[in-house]
Each structure stands twice: as structure tokens, then as C-alpha cells.
Amino acid sequence: MDKSICPRFEKAMGLLSQRWTGLILYQLLSGPQRFCTIESSVGVSGRVLSERLKDLENEAIVKREVYPETPVRIEYSLTDKGLALEPLMKEIEKWSQNWLEA
Amino acid sequence: MDKSICPRFEKAMGLLSQRWTGLILYQLLSGPQRFCTIESSVGVSGRVLSERLKDLENEAIVKREVYPETPVRIEYSLTDKGLALEPLMKEIEKWSQNWLEA
DNA sequence: ACAATAACTTACTTTATGTAAGTAAGTATA
DNA sequence: TATACTTACTTACATAAAGTAAGTTATTGT
Numbered sequence: 001m002d003k004s005i006c007p008r009f010e011k012a013m014g015l016l017s018q019r020w021t022g023l024i025l026y027q028l029l030s031g032p033q034r035f036c037t038i039e040s041s042v043g044v045s046g047r048v049l050s051e052r053l054k055d056l057e058n059e060a061i062v063k064r065e066v067y068p069e070t071p072v073r074i075e076y077s078l079t080d081k082g083l084a085l086e087p088l089m090k091e092i093e094k095w096s097q098n099w100l101e102a
Numbered sequence: 103m104d105k106s107i108c109p110r111f112e113k114a115m116g117l118l119s120q121r122w123t124g125l126i127l128y129q130l131l132s133g134p135q136r137f138c139t140i141e142s143s144v145g146v147s148g149r150v151l152s153e154r155l156k157d158l159e160n161e162a163i164v165k166r167e168v169y170p171e172t173p174v175r176i177e178y179s180l181t182d183k184g185l186a187l188e189p190l191m192k193e194i195e196k197w198s199q200n201w202l203e204a
Numbered sequence: 205a206c207a208a209t210a211a212c213t214t215a216c217t218t219t220a221t222g223t224a225a226g227t228a229a230g231t232a233t234a
Numbered sequence: 235t236a237t238a239c240t241t242a243c244t245t246a247c248a249t250a251a252a253g254t255a256a257g258t259t260a261t262t263g264t
Contacts, residue, residue, distance in 0.1 A: 004143045005125060012198035013124040019252075022115040023107060035211055041106040045253055050212060071210060071261055081201045088193035095190055096114035099183045121221075137242055147222055152243060173230060173241055 015059065020044045021052055025082060026089050028062065032077035056082070117161065122146040123154055127184065128191050130164065134179035158184070 016022050023042045027033065039049050053076055056062035061082040067073040078085075118124050125144045129135065135143075141151050155178060158164035163184040169175040180187075 005128065006195075006198070008198040008202045008204060009128065009195055010125065011202055012194050013128070016194070017119045017121055017124050019119055022119050023112065026107065026111065026115070036209090039211095046212070047214090047254085048252060051252095074211070084197055084201055088190065088197055091190040091193050092114050092118070093108075093111055095186055096108070096110040099186055100110045100113055102110060138240095148243070149223085149245090150221060153221095173239095176242065 015061075018052065018055070020048055021056070022092075024049070024052055024056070025061070025078070025085055028076060028078050028082065029086055029089060032065075032075040034073065034075055038076065061085075117163075120154065120157070122150055123158070124194075126151070126154055126158070127163070127180070127187055130178060130180050130184065131188055131191060134167075134177040136175060136177055140178065163187075 020042065024038060024044065027038055027042050035046075035049065035053075038044070039046055042049075044052070053062060053064070057064055059081075060079055062076055063079050065075050065077070067075065122144065126140060126146065129140055129144050137148075137151065137155075140146070141148055144151075146154070155164060155166070159166055161183075162181055164178055165181050167177050167179070169177065
């Protein structure tokens with residue numbers, strides 16, 4: 001009975017179940033943001049955030065843009081693939097509202 | 103700018119982003135199942151599966167039922183709270199179909 | 205020149221997970 | 235009667251992932 005789960009589903013779940021990844025993506029749904037903003041609003045350490053953003057860039061879910069202003073501004077935002085996660089996030093919101101205590 | 107994310111959402115994401123938890127729940131959506139079935143279909147180790155099922159029982163997402171047959175049969179199934187995760191899982195399926203390669 | 209800020213990276217510690225063996229209860233087999 | 239087998243776990247130990255804190259590079263403000 002080994003491995004009855006769809007590999008694509010498994011991959012998606014593998015991405016989302018990386019610690020912090022879901023919260024990082026949820027945070028980015030509210031618009032492009034810089035490193036330190038994500039760090040403090042999500043509560044993830046810089047070390048892990050840096051790692052996750054690289055992974056998400058490799059998956060083409062997040063894009064990184066450098067604005068050579070002064071001081072330099074680096075913004076992370078969602079690609080179309082990343083934006084497509086919105087309905088999923090809304091479902092998590094719904095479930096948490098309906099089934100979890102405040 | 104600390105902690106701008108809704109605590110309920112954060113808790114929901116915390117549950118789902120535990121390694122294996124999402125796949126275990128997805129597997130249980132197809133009906134009640136025993137320990138060893140989940141173990142092999144999901145690919146999780148017994149050690150972690152045992153831990154996860156206990157956590158999910160404590161969260162009232164999964165229930166455990168003992169049938170004193172021979173040999174004893176123990177089945178894990180979703181509560182209403184667990185079943186309510188179905189739309190969310192469907193969204194993950196959709197996203198994975200649309201955006202991930204096979 | 206000195207302190208400050210953003211965006212990281214590195215070194216080190218703690219926690220989580222994987223692996224494999226062990227346990228308990230009951231059944232079937234030799 | 236003793237041995238082996240099955241399910242559902244637990245325990246002990248090794249490895250991988252995450253947390254913490256300090257360090258780096260570039261640039262600005264005082």
C-alpha cells in the first residue's frame with residue numbers, strides 16, 4: 001500500500017509544511033516587503049528567513065528585487081504562482097476562524 | 103511591526119506546518135484508517151506518526167477508536183473539526199495541479 | 205571618525221526527526 | 235508447551251533542522 005498520495009500534492013504539502021513558509025507567504029500576500037519587515041512580523045529568525053526566501057525563489061513562488069536607492073532597498077514579492085496561493089490561504093483563515101479559539 | 107498576523111491563523115498554520123501532519127490528515131480524508139496503513143501510505147516513521155496522532159487527538163481533529171477484535175483493531179478517523187479541512191485540502195490539490203510539474 | 209541601518213552569513217547550541225530495536229497482548233503453528 | 239507472528243506502539247541513539255547571537259559589507263547620518 002506504499003505511497004498512495006499524488007506526488008504533486010505531496011510536493012505542495014512539502015513546501016507549505018516547511019516551518020515558517022506558510023506564514024511568510026501569507027505575509028507577502030499583503031504586498032511586497034523587505035527582509036526585516038517579514039522577519040519581525042512573522043517572528044522568524046534571519047537565518048531561517050534567508051534560507052526560506054532562497055528556496056521560494058528557486059520554486060518561482062517569490063521574487064527578489066533590488067532597488068539601488070540609498071540605502072539600498074530589497075523587496076520580496078509573490079509571483080503569479082505565489083499569488084495563486086491566495087484561495088488556499090483564505091481557506092486556512094476560514095477554518096481557523098470556525099474551529100479555533102481566540 | 104511585531105506579530106501582525108492573526109493568532110488563530112498562526113495556530114492553524116502551526117498545526118499544518120508540522121512535518122507530516124498535512125499528509126496524515128489528507129490520508130484520513132479518504133476514511134478511517136489504522137496505524138500501519140497510514141504509516142506506509144504516507145511514508146512517515148512510526149515514532150513520528152505516534153506523536154502526531156496524539157497531538158491531533160489533543161486538538162480534537164482526529165479520534166482514535168479501539169475495536170477489541172482479534173487481533174485488536176485501532177482506527178483513526180477525522181472529527182468534524184478534521185473533516186472541515188477538506189476544502190482547504192482541495193485548494194492545495196488545485197494549486198498543485200495548476201502550478202507544479204508532474 | 206563613529207554610530208546606525210539593512211541584509212545577510214557564520215559558528216555554535218538546542219530541538220526535531222529518522223532509524224532500528226524492543227515491548228505487550230493475543231493468535232496461530234510446530 | 236514453546237516459538238513465531240501481528241498490530242500498535244515506545245525507547246535509545248544518530249543525524250538533520252532550527253534558534254541564538256555575533257560578525258560582515260555597504261552606505262548614511264552626526
